[in-house]
Amino acid sequence: xxxxxQYEELIRxxxxxxxxxxxxxxxxxxxxxSGSAAVLTLLxxxxxxxxxxxxxxxxxxxxxxxxxxxxxxxxxxIARSPDPADRRSRIVRLTAEGRQQLEALSAxxxxxxAERLDDWSDEEVAQLIRLxxxxxxxxxxxxxxxxxxxxxxxxxxxxxxxPTTRTPAHTRx
Amino acid sequence: xxxxxQYEELIRxxxxxxxxxxxxxxxxxxxxxSGSAAVLTLLxxxxxxxxxxxxxxxxxxxxxxxxxxxxxxxxxxIARSPDPADRRSRIVRLTAEGRQQLEALSAxxxxxxAERLDDWSDEEVAQLIRLxxxxxxxxxxxxxxxxxxxxxxxxxxxxxxxPTTRTPAHTRx
DNA sequence: TATTGTTATACTCTATAACTATA
DNA sequence: TATAGTTATAGAGTATAACAATA
Numbered sequence: 242x243x244x245x246x247q248y249e250e251l252i253r254x255x256x257x258x259x260x261x262x263x264x265x266x267x268x269x270x271x272x273x274x275s276g277s278a279a280v281l282t283l284l285x286x287x288x289x290x291x292x293x294x295x296x297x298x299x300x301x302x303x304x305x306x307x308x309x310x311x312x313x314x315x316x317x318x319i320a321r322s323p324d325p326a327d328r329r330s331r332i333v334r335l336t337a338e339g340r341q342q343l344e345a346l347s348a349x350x351x352x353x354x355a356e357r358l359d360d361w362s363d364e365e366v367a368q369l370i371r372l373x374x375x376x377x378x379x380x381x382x383x384x385x386x387x388x389x390x391x392x393x394x395x396x397x398x399x400x401x402x403x404p405t406t407r408t409p410a411h412t413r414x
Numbered sequence: 415x416x417x418x419x420q421y422e423e424l425i426r427x428x429x430x431x432x433x434x435x436x437x438x439x440x441x442x443x444x445x446x447x448s449g450s451a452a453v454l455t456l457l458x459x460x461x462x463x464x465x466x467x468x469x470x471x472x473x474x475x476x477x478x479x480x481x482x483x484x485x486x487x488x489x490x491x492i493a494r495s496p497d498p499a500d501r502r503s504r505i506v507r508l509t510a511e512g513r514q515q516l517e518a519l520s521a522x523x524x525x526x527x528a529e530r531l532d533d534w535s536d537e538e539v540a541q542l543i544r545l546x547x548x549x550x551x552x553x554x555x556x557x558x559x560x561x562x563x564x565x566x567x568x569x570x571x572x573x574x575x576x577p578t579t580r581t582p583a584h585t586r587x
Numbered sequence: 588t589a590t591t592g593t594t595a596t597a598c599t600c601t602a603t604a605a606c607t608a609t610a
Numbered sequence: 611t612a613t614a615g616t617t618a619t620a621g622a623g624t625a626t627a628a629c630a631a632t633a
Contacts, residue, residue: 243534243535243540247539248523249520251543253455259474260473276623286426300430300433301623301624302626305623307592308623308624311593328631328632328633329632347418351418351421354421355415361416363417365548367416367420370427372538373428381433439599449601479615481617501614504615
């Protein structure tokens with residue numbers, strides 16, 4: 242267990258991390274923004290999958306996945322085919338052009354990282370990977386239990402949405 | 415120096431980190447989105463400052479800082495006063511209400527982190543802070559040298575913008 | 588009825604460019 | 611002329627809600 246000062250510092254670093262993300266975003270080609278790149282990367286790493294699995298891996302709402310996938314499909318980088326076993330589902334897979342695009346992306350981003358992390362040791366990079374992986378796991382574990390706002394003030398009975406719904410609820414008060 | 419596979423994995427973790435950011439964003443009050451929270455946090459930590467310093471710390475364009483600051487000022491959480499030494503500049507400072515708001519934010523976010531990182535040791539949290547701080551430094555160091563696109567094709571002479579300009583250039587091709 | 592996706596809409600963050608005021 | 615900051619505009623990511631098709 243860490244202390245409050247440490248947590249505050251961690252939040253600061255999370256916020257500052259945006260600058261790194263933006264820098265990486267700048268080297269992406271104009272027709273392949275980060276959402277598209279994420280889709281290609283996950284398909285390259287885990288192989289063909291349903292929209293629902295992609296949604297889980299991206300950790301966003303299905304509607305967002307749908308948008309990104311549509312963008313990537315328009316460019317011919319992926320193909321969507323109905324799942325014969327359940328025709329509501331669609332299976333997403335990389336095309337040959339998609340693999341090329343992915344390869345090009347990977348070349349660019351790894352080169353940028355190689356420049357910037359030039360003075361990092363192999364072990365330091367590995368450590369950062371480990372900690373970030375664990376961080377995400379620590380947040381993922383609790384994801385299905387959305388933080389509900391405190392019991393609705395007032396006498397109105399609002400129907401409680403099913404807590405197993407895949408759309409993360411949202412607690413702004 | 416690390417290898418390409420490691421860099422690819424690191425990129426994956428950077429992308430997945432978005433989920434953590436979004437989860438933290440969900441606990442913010444409706445009138446204090448993350449941009450506002452970042453402004454309050456930096457003022458709380460470093461004290462009164464000019465817009466330009468805030469812009470540096472946020473690592474965004476001045477126009478973005480201006481927007482966030484205006485939002486926060488509308489709510490009375492900060493005050494902007496002209497710098498008597500240079501009346502083009504404005505000094506930004508937290509108001510008493512701003513400090514309260516900041517305290518409330520900090521309480522919420524540190525509580526969420528305390529829950530999620532419940533099984534992390536003090537040393538692990540410290541290590542993540544160190545590595546993320548270093549990561550940002552590795553990217554910051556190169557920031558003033560924007561990645562220019564390859565020499566303009568064609569005979570047209572484009573005036574080269576001053577490389578010391580504060581707006582980071584952008585290389586999409 | 589429940590589930591898988593899609594689409595329309597709205598909000599936030601960001602950058603670029605044009606502009607104002609001051610130096 | 612150069613610098614500090616503001617505003618208008620546009621593009622990207624995201625979530626919510628309404629919807630279509632299928633189970």
